[in-house]
Amino acid sequence: QAGSSEIIQRTIENWYINNEFLPDEIFLPTEPEDLEYITDWLKKKFKSQVNISIPQIGEKRKLIEMTNSNAELILQDHISALESREKIISKAVLSLQRDLHLNKAPVRMECFDNSHIQGSDLVSSLVVFENGKPKKSDYRKFKNETVNRNDDFATMKEVVMRRYTRLLSEKSQLPDLIVIDGGKGQLSAAWEVLNELQIQNKITIIGLAKRLEEIFFPEKSDSLILPKSSSSLRLLQQIRDEAHRFAITYHRKLREKRIIHTQIEEIPGIGKKKSENLIKHFGSVKQIRQANFEQLKEIVSEKDANQILDYFKNNAD
Structure with missing residues (x-):
């Protein structure tokens, strides 16, 4: 779980990333994880200086305490809404069984999504819903790396094959319903895998195409379009959007990791392996930059430690 300082930092980033207004002052209950980074980020985004403070006494502190009380009330309302949602969810699962004409309720659903933004770091995600709710411990x-970056169908075939080959070998539970983010092409690729594994009669599989929210079935030309108000459609959209979010998050992490390693590998004598060891030990480029000779020498040779110190000295920005 994230600590309060990390939550504060995420909240500031999420709020101001799409906000056009920056106040002169921001009051916080605790210091964010990286105050220097947040201050610099806000300054660059808005081209304006902002004073971030953590009031301890006076009217400003009272304002913080009132805001905290309001947040607690909102949280309680949110928890109550989630508890009442528990009862609605199971109805949505039963509605989905009815609307898709399934033999049994799709209690366990798995959804696949591919992400290859700008053709780099081709990744896929799998999210799992049980009784209409995310089961994040089962996300994958x-x-x-084995298929053409531009071949979405081959990518889908690869990840579906990897997923269900493993489940079968481990004798693990198979889903009641597989949702493929995409249309006929992606669905056909996944359906081909189920046939190869001879489990096509054990699992129902559908494709959900985003443009018209059409539902496709294997080897059928006609699609199904549910009413926008349908709880079945909302459940399918929820799992599809969650798979997309999870894929994008993983893609972003890989991209950031690649950028960090590229920067470290620019240092003479520091290759991929040494870069990985440095990042693993120090945690970030910032921490490597702040390390002294003795700290660096614990991970790399004296020569490499001097190269790192010289590099950051000559590249202070």
Whole structure:
């Protein structure tokens, strides 16, 4: 679980990333994880200085305490809404069984999504819903390296094959319903895998195409379009959007990791392996930059430690 300082930092980033207004002052209950980074980020985004403070006494502190009380009330309302949602969810699952004409309720659903933004770091995600709710402990992510970056169908075939080959070998539970983010092409690729594994009669599989929210079935030309108000459609959209979010998050992490390693590998004598060891030990480029000779020498040779110190000295920005 994230600590309060990390939550504060995420909240500031999420709020101001799409906000056009920056106040002169921001009051916080605790210091964010990286105050220097947040201050610099806000300054660059808004081209304006902002004073971030953590009031301890006076009217400003009272304002913080009132805001905290309001947040607690909102949280309680949110928890109550989630508890009442528990009862609605199971109805949505039963509605989905009815609307898709399934033999049994799709209590366990798995959804696949591919992400290959700008053709780099081709990744796929798998999210799992049980009784209409995310089961995050069962989420999986896949880094695709064996297929053409532009072949979405081959990518889908690869990850579906990897997923269900493993479940079968482990004798693990198979889903009641597989949702493929995409249309006929992606669905056909996944359906081909189920046939190869001879489990096509054990699992129902559908494709959900985003443009018209059409539902496709294997080997059928006609699609199904549910009413926008349908609880069945909302459940399918929820799992599809969650798979997309999870894929994008994984893609972003890989991209950031690649950028960090590229920067470290620019240092003479520091290759991929040494870069990985440095990042693993120090945690970030910032921490490597702040390390002294003795700290660096614990991970790399004296020569490499001097190279790192010289590099950051000559690249202070």
